Amino acid sequence: MKKNSNDNDSVLIERVKNGDKGAFNFLVNKYYPRVYASLFSYTKSKEDSEDLAQQTFLKVWQQIESFRGDSAFFTWIYRIAINLAKNHFVSSGYKKQKVNTSIENAEIEISSYENIEAVLMHDQSMKQIKEFINNMPESLKTAFTLRESEGKSYEEISLITETPIGTVRSRIFRARESIIDYMQKELIGNE
Amino acid sequence: MNDIDKKISELYDGELDHDEIEGLLEIISGDPELQKKLSMYSLAGIASDFKTNEVVSINSNERSNKNIFSNIWLSNSLTAAASVLLTLTIVNNADFSRMDISSSSTNQISSAINSKEAKEVINKSEENLADYIIRVINDPNFMNSNESLDLRNVGFLSESKKAYTYSRGKENFKLRIEKNNFGLKKIRYWKHENKIIYLVPLSDGRVVTIYGNISLSTAISIAKSIT
Numbered sequence: 001m002k003k004n005s006n007d008n009d010s011v012l013i014e015r016v017k018n019g020d021k022g023a024f025n026f027l028v029n030k031y032y033p034r035v036y037a038s039l040f041s042y043t044k045s046k047e048d049s050e051d052l053a054q055q056t057f058l059k060v061w062q063q064i065e066s067f068r069g070d071s072a073f074f075t076w077i078y079r080i081a082i083n084l085a086k087n088h089f090v091s092s093g094y095k096k097q098k099v100n101t102s103i104e105n106a107e108i109e110i111s112s113y114e115n116i117e118a119v120l121m122h123d124q125s126m127k128q129i130k131e132f133i134n135n136m137p138e139s140l141k142t143a144f145t146l147r148e149s150e151g152k153s154y155e156e157i158s159l160i161t162e163t164p165i166g167t168v169r170s171r172i173f174r175a176r177e178s179i180i181d182y183m184q185k186e187l188i189g190n191e
Numbered sequence: 192m193n194d195i196d197k198k199i200s201e202l203y204d205g206e207l208d209h210d211e212i213e214g215l216l217e218i219i220s221g222d223p224e225l226q227k228k229l230s231m232y233s234l235a236g237i238a239s240d241f242k243t244n245e246v247v248s249i250n251s252n253e254r255s256n257k258n259i260f261s262n263i264w265l266s267n268s269l270t271a272a273a274s275v276l277l278t279l280t281i282v283n284n285a286d287f288s289r290m291d292i293s294s295s296s297t298n299q300i301s302s303a304i305n306s307k308e309a310k311e312v313i314n315k316s317e318e319n320l321a322d323y324i325i326r327v328i329n330d331p332n333f334m335n336s337n338e339s340l341d342l343r344n345v346g347f348l349s350e351s352k353k354a355y356t357y358s359r360g361k362e363n364f365k366l367r368i369e370k371n372n373f374g375l376k377k378i379r380y381w382k383h384e385n386k387i388i389y390l391v392p393l394s395d396g397r398v399v400t401i402y403g404n405i406s407l408s409t410a411i412s413i414a415k416s417i418t
Binding site for chain 2: 008009010011012015020021022023025026029030031032033034037042044086126127129130133144145147148149153154169170172173176177179180183
């Protein structure tokens with residue numbers, strides 16, 4: 001079972017609907033890598049993936065009112081992204097379209113993504129991170145995998161692993177920090 | 192590691208108490224490093240679900256990714272080299288009625304084309320076509336048709352070592368034949384780098400896809416020789 005992101009993000013989505021740009025930027029930061037990866041696998045072009053990802057989040061901002069939570073939030077974003085990609089190829093004759101990312105004085109904060117894209121484009125890097133996750137202490141790996149791959153809530157993980165919910169929180173956080181530390185040292189060379 | 196980081200992790204998972212969210216969002220909005228951390232969390236999640244070939248490789252050679260960022264120019268050039276540039280330029284739509292292969296239904300389409308339903312169908316068809324063409328370009332096995340055709344009457348021979356490729360001098364192409372699920376009534380063709388992808392509807396309800404460095408007239412001759 002995949003993560004049911006509409007539940008996870010429902011509070012933030014409601015805030016975005018009320019014009020909270022901080023919540024919107026949080027969601028952009030959270031989903032940009034996945035959107036970019038999806039677009040890159042579709043377009044095979046870094047530049048187009050960047051342009052289309054920006055267009056995607058612009059549409060997300062413009063159309064957030066129409067999101068009713070019937071599907072996962074990422075599924076909704078994904079549909080927007082892929083439809084934009086298809087239209088881009090079909091109707092534009094592949095013309096480059098630079099998008100103004102300014103949204104009513106709120107800038108989509110995407111400046112820090114360039115390096116992450118580089119990692120995303122290397123499946124060898126992904127394999128290394130996956131291998132690192134597999135070699136993490138069992139307690140961290142289990143909590144992290146149940147959360148990220150199975151989409152379990154902290155409460156569900158607590159029940160499954162018969163561990164206090166506070167411990168689950170800590171384990172997931174420590175797993176993430178450990179993975180980021182690995183990325184910084186081994187993949188980015190930026191200790 | 193600090194409390195803010197831990198709360199970001201909890202907010203990322205939708206597990207943070209409501210009354211803590213607002214203050215945290217303000218802190219994150221003003222701190223690029225925290226925003227970057229959030230994206231790294233996302234990347235870690237992608238990696239946890241990663242399966243081989245899920246993310247397109249830009250370099251099949253095994254190599255260390257140490258200092259990958261300091262060599263960003265290298266990865267960019269590899270991207271350019273290895274990525275398929277989808278210059279899906281619709282060159283033209285040949286009028287199929289002139290090709291003497293099939294001209295039925297053209298009038299019906301013309302009369303219905305302004306209806307909302309028809310437009311929706313057409314838009315959907317265009318989406319399907321875009322998916323299809325992208326697959327033709329990107330999936331090296333997609334054009335490896337099981338059909339072995341004798342195209343000597345139009346001067347093309349099947350290459351012995353590449354059973355799926357037909358050639359005539361410097362001209363060569365691959366083809367596949369399938370049911371015309373696109374509803375194509377006209378020949379459509381797309382330019383991709385130095386090759387062209389032709390979709391030619393046949394009179395028997397099938398469509399032939401021809402992908403190679405051949406002219407439109409040659410593609411039509413090939414299609415005619417199939418029917």
